[in-house]
Amino acid sequence: MRMKTKLIHGGIDGDPQTGAVVVPIYQVSTYKQEGVGQHKGYEYSRTGNPTRFAVEKYIAEIEGGVRGFAFSSGMAALSSIIMLFNQGDHVVCGNDVYGGTFRVLSKVFNRMGIQASFVDTNDVAQMEAAIQDTTRAIMLETPSNPLMTVTDIQAVSQICKARGLKLIVDNTFMTPYWQNPLHLGADIVFHSATKYLGGHSDVVAGLVVVKDESVGEELHFIQNSVGAILGPHDSWLLLKGMKTLGVRMEEHERNANQIADWLNQRKDIAKVFYPGLADHPGHDIAAKQARGFGGTFSFDVGSGERADQVLRKVKWFTLAESLGAVESLISVPARMTHASIPAERRAQLGITDGLVRISVGIEDVEDLIEDLEMALR
Ligand SMILES: *Cc1c(COP(=O)(O)O)cnc(C)c1O
Numbered sequence: 001m002r003m004k005t006k007l008i009h010g011g012i013d014g015d016p017q018t019g020a021v022v023v024p025i026y027q028v029s030t031y032k033q034e035g036v037g038q039h040k041g042y043e044y045s046r047t048g049n050p051t052r053f054a055v056e057k058y059i060a061e062i063e064g065g066v067r068g069f070a071f072s073s074g075m076a077a078l079s080s081i082i083m084l085f086n087q088g089d090h091v092v093c094g095n096d097v098y099g100g101t102f103r104v105l106s107k108v109f110n111r112m113g114i115q116a117s118f119v120d121t122n123d124v125a126q127m128e129a130a131i132q133d134t135t136r137a138i139m140l141e142t143p144s145n146p147l148m149t150v151t152d153i154q155a156v157s158q159i160c161k162a163r164g165l166k167l168i169v170d171n172t173f174m175t176p177y178w179q180n181p182l183h184l185g186a187d188i189v190f191h192s193a194t195k196y197l198g199g200h201s202d203v204v205a206g207l208v209v210v211k212d213e214s215v216g217e218e219l220h221f222i223q224n225s226v227g228a229i230l231g232p233h234d235s236w237l238l239l240k241g242m243k244t245l246g247v248r249m250e251e252h253e254r255n256a257n258q259i260a261d262w263l264n265q266r267k268d269i270a271k272v273f274y275p276g277l278a279d280h281p282g283h284d285i286a287a288k289q290a291r292g293f294g295g296t297f298s299f300d301v302g303s304g305e306r307a308d309q310v311l312r313k314v315k316w317f318t319l320a321e322s323l324g325a326v327e328s329l330i331s332v333p334a335r336m337t338h339a340s341i342p343a344e345r346r347a348q349l350g351i352t353d354g355l356v357r358i359s360v361g362i363e364d365v366e367d368l369i370e371d372l373e374m375a376l377r
Pocket residue numbers: 073074075076098100101141170172173191192193194195204205206
């Protein structure tokens with residue numbers, strides 16, 4: 001099955017009991033048993049629910065893994081992955097990962113004795129130097145945001161294989177439509193499904209897919225023990241959103257490409273950070289490991305004041321955090337998503353006050369360009 005067909009017919013295709021062409025919302029907490037322990041595969045909805053199972057089976061097929069898991073948010077998904085490790089274990093993590101990833105590792109799991117080192121995942125020497133006897137995994141996000149830094153997943157997976165470490169990849173920005181980390185050597189892939197997978201700004205959810213059955217067993221144990229599950233209604237919303245992932249990603253990509261090209265030709269834009277542009281430092285690796293470049297990127301308008309002006313004037317770009325939905329969103333990372341990073345660290349990373357991030361929606365691209373043109377003027 002090719003990707004677009006898989007997005008429509010993958011996982012559980014409808015409801016065999018009634019012929020309903022989509023999996024219904026099984027809004028239920030418990031299941032009747034014919035005798036003690038005699039049931040139809042479901043006992044209690046924390047352990048398993050048919051609507052949640054449908055989205056779990058679906059994402060597992062789409063990412064090319066053996067088992068999928070749906071959680072109540074991307075952070076719940078990541079936290080459950082980290083709970084696979086033990087007190088005293090250590091992980092090496094990309095230094096420009098999502099702020100919440102940095103926060104949960106450095107302010108929550110460190111208190112439970114799971115330590116993290118943050119490194120540039122493009123610097124092999126730095127990554128190897130950070131590996132300790134207690135290191136269990138390398139975690140990365142590619143492309144990262146807001147600067148869209150691309151990491152070579154296969155290259156990092158070689159290091160992991162040589163050292164017996166698990167490779168965990170946050171695939172939120174690319175989505176399985178463009179990039180499949182498990183095929184590139186990763187062991188665990190996760191998503192904030194709140195973004196492109198849901199795609200309509202109406203659900204907060206997280207998805208995980210694992211390559212090995214044994215890790216799947218362990219993660220199911222954690223999911224059931226800790227209980228950060230996705231509810232049936234949200235699972236259904238996610239299924240509904242994901243059906244159109246292919247057409248949406250194609251449109252996001254086309255629009256983002258055109259806007260990035262247009263911005264790149266303007267003399268009043270200091271820099272455009274889009275991996276689809278040939279002059280982006282990660283362009284070749286992105287082109288090698290992914291089938292597209294995504295729909296979210298950033299550009300530097302020169303100053304914080306000018307960024308403010310752009311945000312005030314745009315009409316079709318909504319000022320909001322988040323990304324990946326049908327409507328275009330705009331934000332200033334230095335004062336919003338990345339505000340918790342100290343100013344000098346932001347400067348080191350290149351997150352300037354004039355940096356504007358856009359999540360390009362699927363509106364008519366002419367309207368989006370006219371909107372930006374007016375706001376920049
Ligand atoms: C939003 C996001 C997360 C966190 O997911 P939530 O669903 O908000 O909990 C993790 N990683 C990336 C790259 C994200 O954009």
